[in-house]
Amino acid sequence: MKHIFIVNPGAGQGMKAPELEEKLKKLDIDFEIYETKAAKDATNYVRSRCESGEELRFYACGGDGTIKEVMEGAVGFPNASITCYPVGSGNDFVKCFGGKEKFMDLESLVKGEAKPTDIIKVDDDFCINACHFGLDSAVAKTMAQVKRKKIIGGKNAYITGVVKAFICNMKTKGKIIADGEVIADGEYLLCAVSNGQYVGGMFRCAPKAAVDDGLLEVCLVKPVSRLTFLKLVKYYIEGSHLDNPKFKNILIYRKCKKVEVFAEEGFTASLDGELVETTHFVAEVEPGAVNFAVPCEKVPAEV
Secondary structure: OEEEEEEOOOOOOOOOHHHHHHHHOOOOOEEEEEEOOOOOHHHHHHHHHHOOOOOEEEEEEEOHHHHHHHHHHHOOOOOEEEEEEEOOOOOOHHHHHOOHHHHOOHHHHHOOEEEEEEEEEEOOEEEOOEEEEEHHHHHHHHHHHHOOOOOOOHHHHHHHHHHHHHHHOOOEEEEEEEOOEEEEEEEEOEEEEEOOOOEOOOEOOOOOOOOOOOOEEEEEEOOOOHHHHHHHHHHHHHOOOOOOHHHOOOEEEEEEOEEEEEEOOOOEEEEOOEEEEOOEEEEEEEEEEEEEEEOOOOOOOOO
């Protein structure tokens, strides 16, 4: 099997190909490194390589957005598997499997076993972690604007986005239907349609999510005052909101296969960090659509 590392030089603090190459030379693997040159370059490159029929594993060297692009190129090719070397500023999807530190161990990563993993089809697009909107997409818009700036950008970009959205975007109007059930028809604070458990680097919006159960998790929070938001956000961060009585009258949580969203002009959804402007979309689970590799467990050394 050939191991192909897709490096997004613009992700996070940047990943230098020569630095990565030195690390890979210490491993007994057949590898290549490809640096992306523009948006969607990773998708096109991965797809072109998959068409050879050769057994390949692609490593998204970046964050959730880089995984998304690599995944989109590998969908439909059983000869391909993907994984992530998480050097991006947002690494939410890998938290489903133990987090960034586990995936940064290259020796364990290249030995990892790939398993069929669900993805989300959003009209003609895809995402692997989450499609979220309302307060969340307002946050993502700000993140895109400040992510390269000092202090308010980088790892702090999400917090910056939350602060701005807290001031300007506490309500979104629209209709949301989950497997035929209308769960919102009017105003809401935020909604996440998830395959993974986390969004925004720290918010465990869907703590019951599993990436291989053939289901989506929908977490919708109704409008609340800013004071109530401040009191409750810590529970949303830690993922204890589902069973918290404080959320009884403001939270709707569903497992489903299909979500349809109707929105007003100017509405934006975030697909693994990629912003999409639309007034209507359908999100559906695609069970086991991509093979995702998780680092193998290291055997403790004998004393």
